[in-house]
Amino acid sequence: MKTETTIQGLSASLNPARTARKIIGFVPTMGNLHEGHLNLVREARKICDVVVVSIFVNPIQFGPNEDFDNYPRTLENDQHLLAEVGCDIVFAPTVEQMYGNKPRLTNISVGEITNDLCGLQRPGHFDGVAVVVTKLFNIVQPNYAFFGQKDYQQLAVIRQFVRDLNIPLEVIGVPITRAEDGLALSSRNGYLSAENRAIAPTIYKTLQAAEAELHAGTKLADVLANINATLTAAGFVVDYVEVRTTELQKVEEFDQDVVLFVAAKLGATRLIDNLQVKYTAV
Numbered sequence: 001m002k003t004e005t006t007i008q009g010l011s012a013s014l015n016p017a018r019t020a021r022k023i024i025g026f027v028p029t030m031g032n033l034h035e036g037h038l039n040l041v042r043e044a045r046k047i048c049d050v051v052v053v054s055i056f057v058n059p060i061q062f063g064p065n066e067d068f069d070n071y072p073r074t075l076e077n078d079q080h081l082l083a084e085v086g087c088d089i090v091f092a093p094t095v096e097q098m099y100g101n102k103p104r105l106t107n108i109s110v111g112e113i114t115n116d117l118c119g120l121q122r123p124g125h126f127d128g129v130a131v132v133v134t135k136l137f138n139i140v141q142p143n144y145a146f147f148g149q150k151d152y153q154q155l156a157v158i159r160q161f162v163r164d165l166n167i168p169l170e171v172i173g174v175p176i177t178r179a180e181d182g183l184a185l186s187s188r189n190g191y192l193s194a195e196n197r198a199i200a201p202t203i204y205k206t207l208q209a210a211e212a213e214l215h216a217g218t219k220l221a222d223v224l225a226n227i228n229a230t231l232t233a234a235g236f237v238v239d240y241v242e243v244r245t246t247e248l249q250k251v252e253e254f255d256q257d258v259v260l261f262v263a264a265k266l267g268a269t270r271l272i273d274n275l276q277v278k279y280t281a282v
Contacts, residue, residue, distance in 0.1 A: 001083045003090040022049035026142035031055040032072040036177035036185040040146040045086045054091040061128030113248040150176045152274045184273045191269040202234045207275040239263035
């Protein structure tokens with residue numbers, strides 16, 4: 001496994017694969033890797049000849065009160081984990097390598113689907129994601145890019161601008177990787193105290209209960225209210241509990257496949273989760 005820190009170095013490492021028309025898979029990450037990230041690499045390995053993983057903590061997707069400076073940088077351990085699951089090339093650029101020394105005058109904004117959910121809570125976040133992911137796509141030029149469904153809104157945003165900008169690759173969403181107790185794996189889970197870590201799986205259990213309620217015929221508004229009440233009683237400070245279609249459109253009734261979304265703080269740690277619910281006529 002190679003590690004490249006410059007765009008030129010990565011291009012040189014990928015040129016033989018491109019010349020041979022091999023299938024290139026790409027997994028963008030911010031490092032501090034866990035089993036969810038490694039599963040993305042495993043999925044890429046199944047269908048790709050060469051797998052590239054980027055490790056880059058992107059400053060422009062962090063808000064002014066967020067944890068960019070304190071975000072864990074664990075490159076050495078990440079490299080070890082990636083080697084074990086079959087990554088071929090790690091791309092670990094500096095901020096200067098990605099953004100240069102001159103002011104950035106170009107932005108990428110995806111409308112509508114970034115106006116609520118985490119987009120409402122984190123203004124500018126998805127613009128930062130769209131810019132860095134577009135830059136990485138241009139640098140790596142993969143055939144496939146792999147993203148986890150835990151960040152469902154992010155996945156939808158990326159699919160949207162890939163379609164809108166005719167970026168020649170296929171975006172593949174990979175199901176959420178969960179701990180044995182159901183908690184969605186996230187780098188932020190490491191911020192939880194032992195007490196809060198024991199409470200955190202309540203999010204997924206509550207979403208599962210909501211799915212059962214929907215299939216039993218409970219009104220959508222009542223289901224959302226029940227999620228909110230359950231999480232609040234467990235000690236969460238709820239940012240939002242929402243339901244959307246699989247395309248992130250608002251929905252008033254459970255008459256099609258939907259996605260339940262939760263974002264909530266437990267102590268100082270903000271957790272997100274979602275659950276896709278298939279529609280079946282009651």
